[in-house]
Amino acid sequence: MEKILADIAADMLPDTAIPYHIILARICGALVLVALIGIDRESRSRPAGLRTHLLVGLAAAVFGILAGEITKAPLYQIEQVRIDPLRIVEAVTAGVAFLAAGLIVFGKGQVHGLTTGAGMWLAASIGLSTGYGFWIIGFFATAIGAIVLRLLYRVERWLQWK
Known part of the structure; x- marks a missing residue:
């Protein structure tokens, strides 16, 4: 019976090329970074807000992690x-x-929704970056994306008053 339970446990938690704590860090990192983009969309009451961006970023990170694992899996x-x-x-x-x-x-x-759609693409690229382990790309994309969304929004509003 112990052997059967050990086999089931080993099957449920197979060896991965990436340690579990790194996988968790990549997923959480993607969520934190993508949240910064999603919060902007949420604060403007856009149809794809925080939750949508988080799900897109999470899915992209998982796909990135899976791609890395599949390429190294003995199977x-x-x-x-x-x-x-x-x-x-x-x-x-x-x-x-x-x-x-x-x-x-x-x-x-x-035309409405272009910026939100572009934000979802950005969320996916941030998720893939962190999922593949390219943290610095994810950080840079988040920082620049946040600047574009926040700062340039204000510039656009200011220019409309002129």
Whole structure:
């Protein structure tokens, strides 16, 4: 019985190339960074706010982590299996583009939702950056994205008064 339970536990918590605490740090890091983008959208009452951005960033981080794990997993180290982690990036980009496109609305001669859609793309790129372990890229993207969303919003509003 102990052997069966040990086998079940080993199957539920398989060895990973990335230690568990690093996986958790990457996921949490993606959430913290993406939250900074989502909070801006939430504060402006946009359709894709904090929760949406967090889910996009979380999913992208998980896809990034999975891509790294799959490329190192012994199960996939056979000649018949060819793994390309860039396909994950392409799939996430296409999936988020689909979501973002649904937010863009044209009505009464104006386009709405472009910035929110772009924010979702940014959230996905931040999630992938941290998921793959490229923290500095995620930090830079978050900082610059926050500046663009906050500072340039104020500049746009100021220019409309002129």
